[in-house]
């Protein structure tokens with residue numbers, strides 16, 4: 454099987470990540486930060502070491518400002534619900550994933566907040582000027598994805614951050630498709646929060662993700678409960694990360710994430726160049742196949758290319774690629790309905806091919822040959 458669905462989750466994982474997960478389960482297996490025995494302390498060290506490794510990856514000084522969750526959705530929900538209150542206005546783009554659109558739209562439907570949804574300009578980005586034009590005195594939060602999981606284009610987050618900073622508005626960046634590939638440095642970028650999964654570009658296991666929060670920004674916790682600290686109090690502690698991180702953590706997943714993050718951190722530029730060359734070849738090659746329409750007019754910034762073939766639905770093409778050619782891609786809407794509405798592909802969706810660190814040029818060549826054959830069935 455040729456795996457071209459890395460935007461959903463990266464596969465395969467480096468063997469050292471798998472060894473770290475099983476090693477943590479076999480040799481440590483205790484609840485981190487709860488008990489005083491040496492296994493619990495060892496588990497606590499694993500969690501702390503991962504926080505430090507993530508802080509190095511993000512180039513931020515405070516590992517305690519990184520709050521673990523199960524995935525990027527968890528992190529985005531914490532950033533959104535933790536910062537927005539009734540009466541607030543929120544700005545997002547049509548490029549966002551349902552993990553942003555649904556919490557915000559849910560609050561809108563309950564009559565709690567107002568919302569402006571910005572369409573990208575013809576080049577595929579939402580500009581800082583567009584954001585500046587819709588900020589009002591009630592605006593509390595802007596949420597923007599760093600790179601789109603449908604069109605693979607990067608957004609000008611640093612420019613947008615200059616606008617939000619000036620206006621005193623919070624900026625939450627969804628780095629689901631960028632971390633591990635593009636540089637993601639929240640302080641340099643000017644973000645207030647950055648949400649990311651552990652299981653995509655960081656090559657970690659499922660069930661991992663985190664939210665980085667700027668020092669001094671207090672979020673309302675989504676979960677309250679046991680933290681292993683200040684247990685005499687029946688109130689949630691104020692200290693980070695416990696203030697926002699209750700319940701037993703996915704210690705084995707976090708052990709794998711630490712190793713995955715280190716693996717990626719020391720190879721980030723090489724990973725970027727490799728994925729960029731593969732996605733450029735994919736974009737160029739698909740555009741040259743008669744009957745294929747590629748969703749973007751320029752090559753992607755991360756390893757994601759979406760396309761359609763003739764009048765086939767995206768599901769039909771993805772299914773042919775799977776069953777006849779043993780190539781894994783993703784049809785449908787990629788949990789991002791607004792951008793498909795904008796691009797006119799809400800009905801048929803698009804086939805998304807997304808490369809990762811372990812793909813090769815021959816994987817791309819196999820995809821192009823398979824799509825050419827499917828396209829010939831149309832004419």
Ligand SMILES: Cc1ncc(COP(=O)(O)O)c(C=O)c1O
Pocket residue numbers: 460461524525526527549550552598600601602627629630650651662
């Ligand atoms: C841009 C974007 N944001 C958020 C998510 C949600 O990530 P997770 O599956 O880790 O919750 C995804 C997943 O595909 C994504 O592509």
